[in-house]
């Protein structure tokens with residue numbers, strides 16, 4: 001006998017409409033400049049759009065672009081309590097230069113409470129559970145206040161991101177997701193940063209192309225994949241905020 005809970009959930013008419021709108025926007029905006037995509041999002045969603053920031057180089061470029069087209073929109077970061085000092089310093093330099101009040105999104109549990117409930121250094125034994133507690137759940141709680149979010153993910157970052165569209169329906173969070181840099185190459189982002197003198201995390205200059213939490217980030221060696229320094233040796237490639245896509249571009253949830 002089939003279990004009803006195993007059946008795929010049928011999208012509501014509203015979800016279907018919003019998903020179709022995102023698909024049309026992705027077609028219309030294909031080939032647009034990243035700031036034009038942000039501008040479209042700001043026009044369409046106003047203050048119900050927010051930008052996610054981990055203070056990596058893609059995100060600082062997006063922050064600069066957003067300042068040009070919609071400087072009042074909320075920008076947030078997930079503070080897992082395990083970020084590098086350099087990351088906090090980058091936050092402070094950006095806040096000062098652009099007069100931004102970054103929204104700090106916190107996990108429900110302190111590190112001490114997490115250790116009491118699930119044991120010390122959960123990231124070593126079960127990084128998926130740790131990422132869920134310190135990133136996915138807080139993000140999910142925060143995004144409930146918005147209709148759209150923007151991220152700095154790019155197609156060339158990893159095979160799991162190669163089908164990313166500039167605008168898409170985020171099945172996990174039930175909202176529109178903008179990825180204005182999806183089609184940009186690494187060199188283009190750095191050229192933009194240097195041309196506009198945007199503050200960035202100095203760890204990028206020391207073979208840290210992707211920077212997350214301290215326990216799950218290491219330097220990459222010459223020739224290694226840029227994301228090889230994240231969750232090294234665990235087989236994990238994503239924190240759960242940007243689930244992999246299958247070949248049809250449908251979220252793998």
Ligand code: SF4
Nearest residue numbers: 123130131134213216
């Ligand atoms: S990146 Fe590592 S430390 Fe940070 S939330 Fe995920 S598993 Fe935990």
